[in-house]
Amino acid sequence: xxxxxxELLEQxxxxxxxxxxxxxxxxxxxxxxxxxxLSNFAHGEFYMLGAYFTYTFVTLIGGDPFILAPLAAIAVGxxxxxxxxxxxxxxxxxxxxxxxxxxxxxxxxxxxMLTIGLSILFVDLALVLWGPIPISIPSxxxxxxxxxxxxxxxxxxxxxxxxxxxxxLVGLYAFLKFTKTGRxxxxxxxxxxxxxxxxxxxxxxYDVTMFLSTGLAALAGGILGPIYxxxxxxxxxxxxKAFVVVITGGMGNVIGSILAGFLIGLAESLGGLFLGxxxxxxxxxxxxxxxxxxxxxxxxxxxxx
Amino acid sequence: xxxxxKDVVTETSKYYLIALILLIPVPLAGxxxxxxxxxxxxxxxxxxxxxxxxxYTGRLSLGHAAFFAVGAYTSTxxxxxxxxxxxxxxxxxxxxxxxxxxxxxxxxLKLRGPYLAISTLGFGVIVWLMLINLDWLTRGPLGIPGIxxxxxxxxxxxxxxxxxxxxxxxxxxxxxxLLHLLTKSRVGKILMSIREDEDxxxxxxxxxxxxxxxxxxxxxxxxxxxxxxxAHYLRYISPEISTLGESIYILSMTIIGGFGTxxxxxxxxxxxxLLQELLRSYLExxxxxYGMLIILVMKFFPSGIYGIVQFILRKVxx
Numbered sequence: 001x002x003x004x005x006x007e008l009l010e011q012x013x014x015x016x017x018x019x020x021x022x023x024x025x026x027x028x029x030x031x032x033x034x035x036x037x038l039s040n041f042a043h044g045e046f047y048m049l050g051a052y053f054t055y056t057f058v059t060l061i062g063g064d065p066f067i068l069a070p071l072a073a074i075a076v077g078x079x080x081x082x083x084x085x086x087x088x089x090x091x092x093x094x095x096x097x098x099x100x101x102x103x104x105x106x107x108x109x110x111x112x113m114l115t116i117g118l119s120i121l122f123v124d125l126a127l128v129l130w131g132p133i134p135i136s137i138p139s140x141x142x143x144x145x146x147x148x149x150x151x152x153x154x155x156x157x158x159x160x161x162x163x164x165x166x167x168x169l170v171g172l173y174a175f176l177k178f179t180k181t182g183r184x185x186x187x188x189x190x191x192x193x194x195x196x197x198x199x200x201x202x203x204x205x206y207d208v209t210m211f212l213s214t215g216l217a218a219l220a221g222g223i224l225g226p227i228y229x230x231x232x233x234x235x236x237x238x239x240x241k242a243f244v245v246v247i248t249g250g251m252g253n254v255i256g257s258i259l260a261g262f263l264i265g266l267a268e269s270l271g272g273l274f275l276g277x278x279x280x281x282x283x284x285x286x287x288x289x290x291x292x293x294x295x296x297x298x299x300x301x302x303x304x305x
Numbered sequence: 306x307x308x309x310x311k312d313v314v315t316e317t318s319k320y321y322l323i324a325l326i327l328l329i330p331v332p333l334a335g336x337x338x339x340x341x342x343x344x345x346x347x348x349x350x351x352x353x354x355x356x357x358x359x360x361y362t363g364r365l366s367l368g369h370a371a372f373f374a375v376g377a378y379t380s381t382x383x384x385x386x387x388x389x390x391x392x393x394x395x396x397x398x399x400x401x402x403x404x405x406x407x408x409x410x411x412x413x414l415k416l417r418g419p420y421l422a423i424s425t426l427g428f429g430v431i432v433w434l435m436l437i438n439l440d441w442l443t444r445g446p447l448g449i450p451g452i453x454x455x456x457x458x459x460x461x462x463x464x465x466x467x468x469x470x471x472x473x474x475x476x477x478x479x480x481x482x483l484l485h486l487l488t489k490s491r492v493g494k495i496l497m498s499i500r501e502d503e504d505x506x507x508x509x510x511x512x513x514x515x516x517x518x519x520x521x522x523x524x525x526x527x528x529x530x531x532x533x534x535x536a537h538y539l540r541y542i543s544p545e546i547s548t549l550g551e552s553i554y555i556l557s558m559t560i561i562g563g564f565g566t567x568x569x570x571x572x573x574x575x576x577x578x579l580l581q582e583l584l585r586s587y588l589e590x591x592x593x594x595y596g597m598l599i600i601l602v603m604k605f606f607p608s609g610i611y612g613i614v615q616f617i618l619r620k621v622x623x
Binding site: 117279 | 322359365374412415416418419420422423424426427428432434437509549550553556557564589590591592593595596597598599600603604607
């Protein structure tokens, strides 16, 4: 197969753009794992809710989805906090008392099954509330085409999505690095009991982490809504990829996740070009398998926040 | 051979007798009940086989439906392309599922918790993509219709639901019994020791990787055979049977029923299938209730339906 250089460049750009979004989704997932030791299999559903909330806001209030997406993200973040208090809070206590490998395993299983239950519930809720037919969120920006020299062109919406993704990632990094809450989150991730000793209210930190994580996923859903279709099971396609990103980057490693997001986005885009689109979905898993073989701790080494 | 004591067999045989007495007259209740019960039994064996991995060995799998599908497709393709008798084809399907179990089991030996969960999920996706994309072999998303039924023996025609029902019943009882023997054997104890503390098992000289692979081989074999029977019963299969949703459905049976008990997953299969049938008219709320049920069981009754039944029995006895 002959690949035109322009086609290659186009796919690289597309890969980087979608990679930024993968980064945003993956970062949220990795934070939850790093701070709460929780594998959230419902993460994709918060992404889906973000898209639907944005859609609902657009139809109710009117306005551009790119402006309303952050609002939707905050609303979904609030849902995240509610779920954290309702479902997971009592389990953290149990987890603290649990000892040995078996206890950890059963705890893991409990978290995974709870979030799987949550995922099923949310998908059906979306089905009941918004119907099964894929919708697209109208935005004039998707019709606005940016032309690059050399015959490359893509919609302004994609460019904005990419810029928002990068800005969010930089903002999150700064938040974790320089603010008091950010430091408390990192401390809790490293050692919850020590963090508690120095006066960190870890349950509050869990709430904040849940808010950030689900909010970020929702933001990604909101800004991709005008570009792709919105449908109830859209989260299922994303959650597997988000986990691939997180594992490739190293569980709990924020910077690793961001890098892995770009890596997977790029590899998928190029994989689609060279192997054909039908095998695009395998590329991510193949990368994950290689990473697990060669560097099980992820590309940057896991655990670091 | 497996170090099974005699009283294990006698102790459980009474439950089997009860099950047999309860299940033999089911076809009298009509075609619909027979049909649902056949599907429940095939799912029950699949869920119980998954229990060997999840409940006994502590290896969470989110891709078990893939092995069910491998069994179904292998037997179907053998029968349709090479005229292999389904009786043999189903068995080869089980072996083929085990080969796939090896392909997943060996590379994932060192993985735990979420790493293992996501790898098994990825494996399921890869099998699903293969079934969709290798359309010269599998007819892709269209699926394969017109699968030959089990060949009749003498005057018995397995195209009839009643005759097939007894095949499925025999298969279920034998499978669950074999799995039960396994869990009571020395191998079963070793698997449980891996679940309880892998490092401790290693330190006392247990060949942990070998037994983990062993668990994968057994669990996938039974799932593959169930898949084969399913294909020759419904006589139509499509890649749908290997999806993540299907894997989660099977895992839910294992978990909601009560994992690490073998009986629990059987109960889980019955209850979830029954629920599915009862909620037919509230189709759109089906999964809502279903998700809620998983959450409630995990939060308030992690030992599952079997645990609840035991709890009630204990209260009644007091």
